[in-house]
Amino acid sequence: MYNSTVARLTYRALLGRRRALILFALPALLLVISLLVRTLTGADDQIAADVLGGFALATMVPLIGVIAGTGAIGPEIDDGSIVYLLAKPVKRPTIIFTKLIVAIGVTIAFSAVPTLLAGYILNGNSQQIAIAYTAAAAVASVAYAALFLLFGTLTRHAVVFGLVYALVWESLFGSLVPGARTLSVQQWALALAEKIGGGDLVSSDVGLSLAVALLAAVTVCATLYAGQKLRGLTLAGEE
Template sequence: MNPTVARLTLRGLLGRRRSILLLVVPALLLLVSAIASGSSGDKHDLTVKILGQLGLGTLLPILGLVVGTGAIATEIDDGSIVYLLAKPLPRWKIITTKLVVAVGTTWVFSAIPILLAGLLLYGTQDGLALGYTVAALVAGAAYSALFLLLGVVTRHAVVAGLVYALIWESLIGNFVKGAKTLSVQQWGLSVAEAVAGKGAITADVALGVAVPLLLVLTVAATVLASVRLAGLTLAAEE
């Protein structure tokens, strides 16, 4: 963890345009939850749909995309990454520092709003709010690592990330049974089910499968991003 890299990364993430988007996304979730809390329908099912499909399935991957790619893609695109690479810092330390900042930022703008939305919709009953909050924490870390990797390997990270987030996670990951095993959202739901207890939340992926996959994705994405960044240094030197 390098304090200078962390400070610069955080400053870039909280720039005017990006910070507006980071505030709008959770605000939308809270607004929908506030409106829905006044409905007279089944509050349990409503909470599961809003927190599961809207919160974990759509808003969380979008936030992870904005933060994960924003942590490094902008520096690569404008060429300012050269100044960072010129410093005597191991490339893995640059990546892990940026990942820590990205994960922390994603947690602040996703897990806290999801917790508040859950409490607003259903209170502390059945552990729903807590379950989805923990799911947002673990899935948010995986998304941050995945999108940070995309920011390093391609100049079209935002487009590629949007395709993944909106088509795979929001659409295919929700409705195509065989694809659910490879969905970060479904892995998060498995953790949510374990925290809240069976019956409160239903997951399609077993916890014994979801947790290792979350760990593998996060670690593998971090390692690959570090290797790729080292390759960028070599290319610059040549």
């Protein structure tokens, strides 16, 4: 199911100069903010949770997911170069699965790892806050990568739709409208963070069992549907 050639091409596309600058900028900003906060306020568990929850998980992770997920396939569809890949003797599900693995790896590397470092900078992992938010960032990365990879197969405006979802639905409606929180990847990921961290510093509006089921469902369904859309694109190109 995994093709090394497809993976290499995808990594090269995602880590090109322009995308790499954006990918590095967000984690760097998180670490700078964490250093400033620690210097000015000292180690404070509540502030650490606020920074990791408010910036790392709510903003940085979905934005990196948008860049990695849509960038794994969207540009190839936009410029038509996907035709050359589809002409190779590689199964369509293999292409999608490989691109998903690459998108997940890039998203985790540029979001979960910086979240862990920021957590240790902010409060030295007191009350397991750094580990809790790192785990949340990692599982959210999987769902975001699958979801935004699907966006990349559905529309040429995948980045726009991804940003609308990440910034409007997740950040705005997800924080202001109680009912919308149940359908938020961020809240599903927070359920795991709450289980690991415990206490009152990390909380989610979704139970852990439901959150795990929804994360798995979104990841699997988005991946399968993306494969179906890619198969349809192939058929259209062959007709």
